[in-house]
Amino acid sequence: MKPGKVTLVSAGPGDLDLLTFRAAKAIAAADVLLIDDLVNSEIVSLAPRARAIRVGKRGGCRSTPQAFITRLMRRYAQQGRHVVRVKGGEALLFGRAGEEMSELRRAGVEVEVINGISSGFAAAAGLGVSLTHRDHCPGVIFVTAHLRDGTSPDWPALARTGMTLAIYMGASRLADIAAALSGVLPVQTPAAIVEWAGTTRERRVVATLDDIARLAGAAGIVSPAVILVGGAIGEASCDADVLQDAHELSRRA
Amino acid sequence: MKPGKVTLVSAGPGDLDLLTFRAAKAIAAADVLLIDDLVNSEIVSLAPRARAIRVGKRGGCRSTPQAFITRLMRRYAQQGRHVVRVKGGEALLFGRAGEEMSELRRAGVEVEVINGISSGFAAAAGLGVSLTHRDHCPGVIFVTAHLRDGTSPDWPALARTGMTLAIYMGASRLADIAAALSGVLPVQTPAAIVEWAGTTRERRVVATLDDIARLAGAAGIVSPAVILVGGAIGEASCDADVLQDAHELSRRA
Structure with a gap:
């Protein structure tokens, strides 16, 4: 089985026009798309063949716990899927990308990051x-x-x-x-x-x-x-x- | 005559893949393209109809003085052209965009900014x-x-x-x-x-x-x-x- 991987994509503020080409390409190539709360939901239109899952984690109620999100990414990647985790803004500025990368690496999952506009x-x-x-x-x-x-x-x-x-x-x-x-x-x-x-x-x-x-x-x-x-x-x-x-x-x- | 304008476009680190869609659209619509030193020169391929001018301003010799660049933008805009000034990285982080915007506004020239990856x-x-x-x-x-x-x-x-x-x-x-x-x-x-x-x-x-x-x-x-x-x-x-x-x-x- 081809090894899977996780790409953390920074989706920018919301307007799809503010995505980079690299981000759009990664989204289009995804098998599984995990979409954060503040991300424009139209982004799924860029990933016609992906399974899209909303993983809100906004301060307060009805949020998906961080540990569950990380486990989900790890599981899909270990099944050989290309998981694209779409984060609002710039993934490397706030928003827990550091913790997610550490955990995925510890589990032997390849992870890369694509920048965006904060x-x-x-x-x-x-x-x-x-x-x-x-x-x-x-x-x-x-x-x-x-x-x-x-x-x-x-x-x-x-x-x-x-x-x-x-x-x-x-x-x-x-x-x-x-x-x-x-x-x-x-x-x-x-x-x-x-x-x-x-x-x-x-x-x-x-x-x-x-x-x-x-x-x-x-x-x-x-x-x-x-x-x-x-x-x-x-x-x-x-x-x-x-x-x-x-x-x-x-x-x- | 239709009034011209200036768009400060953040070109990101260099790889054209790291441009946003909005930046690429602005570049494609330019009449005049003023390109900074550290910007990937392949960017002119995105602006087939524009007059492209290199305006290096890198620390040291053979640079174009800031005042000249600003005057150039103002003059073209006042002739009704859409001037796109392409800056490396993110225009709003270092790189004199603040001064350029102030001067252009004082001259009555409309100016907008498109973000990029620093x-x-x-x-x-x-x-x-x-x-x-x-x-x-x-x-x-x-x-x-x-x-x-x-x-x-x-x-x-x-x-x-x-x-x-x-x-x-x-x-x-x-x-x-x-x-x-x-x-x-x-x-x-x-x-x-x-x-x-x-x-x-x-x-x-x-x-x-x-x-x-x-x-x-x-x-x-x-x-x-x-x-x-x-x-x-x-x-x-x-x-x-x-x-x-x-x-x-x-x-x-």
């Missing part, structure tokens, strides 16, 4: 800003607001680096995050939150640290959303429009 | 590691080693965040960077350097902070290369192979 980059593209505008910073930090042990990252320490911050999984803690960052950064530091970045459902609020939580709350912005903070974000071309949108949403709310 | 992600995919393995860190810092004023980032402060570091434009300063990081991180911290990540020319050295500079030097690793540092990088599947490669290269050197 929502932080899609959010910046929508805003029309570089994450690292040279006038503002020498880099960017991608960080999850949701640490394994239930605590938060050391926001003041991150703020002191002077980098742009791209904060994932922080929508529900936005007020706390903004307050913690304001201990170090000026309250007028530009901040944005982008819901469903890079999809047709994208909504953004562009503001500053002292009013982002209020405006995002008024606009009803919820997960999945990425938070961007830093001087570079203030270069947003759409400030005026977006702020107007935010105020309008806040009136409607 | 070399740090391609390097991690080649190594088979997540940049944010939960056992090791809550995030990743993308930083340039080459600050505008000629100084270096505050390496100890970045090391203290506990994040994975993805360091761009640092190949020629690798020994200094590793030494500075070793002031905070254990010298056995995993470190890798990947030259031409995500291309057929990719070469990697996987080591630890205390020997990465020596091994990379012996292997003749030079720019363009991305440096990855942190516990998550130690999960590399190919440690043994790659180290062997490095030792072999070092014997040949």
Whole structure:
């Protein structure tokens, strides 16, 4: 029997247009497709001959446990199948690819990764800003607001680096995050939150640290959303429009 | 006259397979293609009707000055052309897109951005590691080693965040960077350097902070290369192979 394998494919933010050619080819060649929760379900149209299985793992209820997903991949691969695990965004940024790869390798299963567009980059593209505008910073930090042990990252320490911050999984803690960052950064530091970045459902609020939580709350912005903070974000071309949108949403709310 | 516009297209690491569909469509629709130095020259095959202009801007000699490139984009756009500026990697991570967008907007030129794969992600995919393995860190810092004023980032402060570091434009300063990081991180911290990540020319050295500079030097690793540092990088599947490669290269050197 030909040995199977697992390909972790980064599906990007959702719009199929933001898939790479390499990702689309891998999906088309799949025997089994395991599709994450936040992935556009139209992706199955690219894999006509594959068995498609939805394996949601979104924070909260009705999710497929990680151990079960890994076992499923391993079992199909050991049956000689080409398993394609489709993950939202970029597989190598958050989202447990590291653990999945370790376990599969330990079981002797070949695993490869195909890159994609992470929502932080899609959010910046929508805003029309570089994450690292040279006038503002020498880099960017991608960080999850949701640490394994239930605590938060050391926001003041991150703020002191002077980098742009791209904060994932922080929508529900936005007020706390903004307050913690304001201990170090000026309250007028530009901040944005982008819901469903890079999809047709994208909504953004562009503001500053002292009013982002209020405006995002008024606009009803919820997960999945990425938070961007830093001087570079203030270069947003759409400030005026977006702020107007935010105020309008806040009136409607 | 129909107004022109500028699209900044992120071409990814080089392999055309790592372009997104959206990027390929924009390139195919271009009237004028401005192509950066590190971009695969086969990309012109995707734009049969475009006038293609190479605008190298790589550190050092024979480069096209930034101001000239921006003026060129503006002029073509103001003549009603669709200008596609093709940048290596992800346009919104380093590479001056922020400045280009600001100037174009000031001149009243519409500008949009299409995301791509940055070399740090391609390097991690080649190594088979997540940049944010939960056992090791809550995030990743993308930083340039080459600050505008000629100084270096505050390496100890970045090391203290506990994040994975993805360091761009640092190949020629690798020994200094590793030494500075070793002031905070254990010298056995995993470190890798990947030259031409995500291309057929990719070469990697996987080591630890205390020997990465020596091994990379012996292997003749030079720019363009991305440096990855942190516990998550130690999960590399190919440690043994790659180290062997490095030792072999070092014997040949």
